[in-house]
Amino acid sequence: MSKLITIERHFLEQQKYFPDAPGEVTDLLNDVAFAAKLVRREVVRAGLVDILGFAGSTNVQGEEVKKLDLFANEKIISAIGQHGRFAVMGSEENDGIIIPPQNETGSYALLFDPLDGSSNIDVNVSVGTIFSIYRLKASEPGNASLDDCLQHGSEQVAAGYVIYGSSVVMVYTTGHGVHGFTFDPTIGEFLLSHENIVTPKRGKYYSINEGSYQQFNEETKKYLDYIKEEDPATGRPYSTRYIGSLVADFHRNLLTGGVFVYPPTKTHKQGKLRLMYEANPLAFICEQAGGRATDGRNRILDIQPLSLHQRTPLYIGSEDDVIVAEEFEQGVR
Ligand code: AHM
Ligand code: MG
Numbered sequence: 001m002s003k004l005i006t007i008e009r010h011f012l013e014q015q016k017y018f019p020d021a022p023g024e025v026t027d028l029l030n031d032v033a034f035a036a037k038l039v040r041r042e043v044v045r046a047g048l049v050d051i052l053g054f055a056g057s058t059n060v061q062g063e064e065v066k067k068l069d070l071f072a073n074e075k076i077i078s079a080i081g082q083h084g085r086f087a088v089m090g091s092e093e094n095d096g097i098i099i100p101p102q103n104e105t106g107s108y109a110l111l112f113d114p115l116d117g118s119s120n121i122d123v124n125v126s127v128g129t130i131f132s133i134y135r136l137k138a139s140e141p142g143n144a145s146l147d148d149c150l151q152h153g154s155e156q157v158a159a160g161y162v163i164y165g166s167s168v169v170m171v172y173t174t175g176h177g178v179h180g181f182t183f184d185p186t187i188g189e190f191l192l193s194h195e196n197i198v199t200p201k202r203g204k205y206y207s208i209n210e211g212s213y214q215q216f217n218e219e220t221k222k223y224l225d226y227i228k229e230e231d232p233a234t235g236r237p238y239s240t241r242y243i244g245s246l247v248a249d250f251h252r253n254l255l256t257g258g259v260f261v262y263p264p265t266k267t268h269k270q271g272k273l274r275l276m277y278e279a280n281p282l283a284f285i286c287e288q289a290g291g292r293a294t295d296g297r298n299r300i301l302d303i304q305p306l307s308l309h310q311r312t313p314l315y316i317g318s319e320d321d322v323i324v325a326e327e328f329e330q331g332v333r
Contacts, residue, residue: 007033007170007181007190014174018157021107025174028085028108029158032131033190035079036162036170039072039115039129040183043164046121068121069093072114072129086110087136087144090308092277097146097308104142108157109134109149113277117245126165128247132281133158149308153280153301161247161281169193171251173288178254194255199289202320203257205241207249215265223261223328246273250282250316254289259321262314263296263329270311275303279314292322296329 011029018025046068073093080086081100085108089098092113100106110133117127134155138147160172168183170190180194206227213221228237241258243249249260262271273279283293283300293300293316303312315325327333 005192017176031080031083035076038075040168069115076114087141088148090149107136107141111276120245126245126248129162130281132156150305156284159281159284163247163251173285178285178289197289199254199291200257200318203318204238205258206238207242207260219329220263253317257318259317261325264313271313273314275310275312279312286316292319
């Protein structure tokens with residue numbers, strides 16, 4: 001039997017990369033992994049809501065049944081906020097920043113999407129949690145502000161996601177490779193299952209919501225025509241894979257190779273996805289795995305954020321595939 005490595009053990013080993021912050025990064029990641037276990041516990045029982053009570057109603061214990069994404073949001077805020085390691089948080093579910101009760105001792109900012117893929121929550125399709133960690137930029141602990149959240153993605157100390165799928169997997173990076181852990185429910189631990197993930201330079205999948213075709217610009221339409229042409233030399237046509245849960249689409253493409261595109265549309269010039277909660281953490285992971293992530297022109301990690309809920313087009317995945325999609329977007333093909 002190969003050696004079993006728990007996620008906690010792996011976090012400890014990452015600490016060597018942060019000699020100026022003894023123990024801190026390990027603790028931060030442990031907090032996130034613990035919150036993920038709490039969310040997992042609820043996600044795997046999602047179907048039971050039908051038996052125990054509908055979201056928005058009262059369950060058999062007389063408690064109000066929360067929608068799963070709101071539940072995940074509250075759990076993450078309370079489980080992580082209580083340890084005093086984060087001075088400020090931003091969630092896709094909250095309009096403004098969140099200052100946790102023990103913020104005076106925290107030197108970090110956490111940005112997260114508690115349960116991404118909302119359209120899939122009630123139909124037993126994979127959803128995910130995404131997170132991103134920064135050191136405070138502008139403030140002393142106890143005085144953290146929005147500015148501490150609005151940092152370039154390239155400043156991330158760590159980022160990761162949890163996919164609640166056929167099994168539950170947590171993937172993270174601290175800028176030293178990308179590592180994946182599968183949850184073993186019998187012992188309640190995430191165990192190392194994907195060490196040093198390297199994404200293929202080219203894949204065979206493209207992931208885009210083609211139902212929005214009429215909303216796309218001419219460049220995107222041309223790209224879609226191209227990707228479906230028959231040309232064995234370049235592996236075309238590519239196969240479509242689109243789940244509608246970013247974490248699930250990203251995770252598959254990370255492991256198998258491929259490109260995910262959420263382009264600008266006629267009505268949403270900046271696309272749909274959020275820079276701080278979705279694009280930045282996944283871009284950090286993707287680059288660490290040897291892939292590429294841009295808004296069609298600029299590297300995601302170099303975009304200056306101006307607001308917490310800012311949106312961005314997203315081209316992410318295997319390097320060669322992303323470059324082709326960008327060339328179409330820029331009109332050079
Ligand atoms: P959400 O935050 O409301 O869940 O929206 C984000 C999700 C992503 O997971 C996914 O990639 C995208 O929305 C799908 O959008 P669309 O239905 O427009 O294809
Ligand atoms: Mg989301």
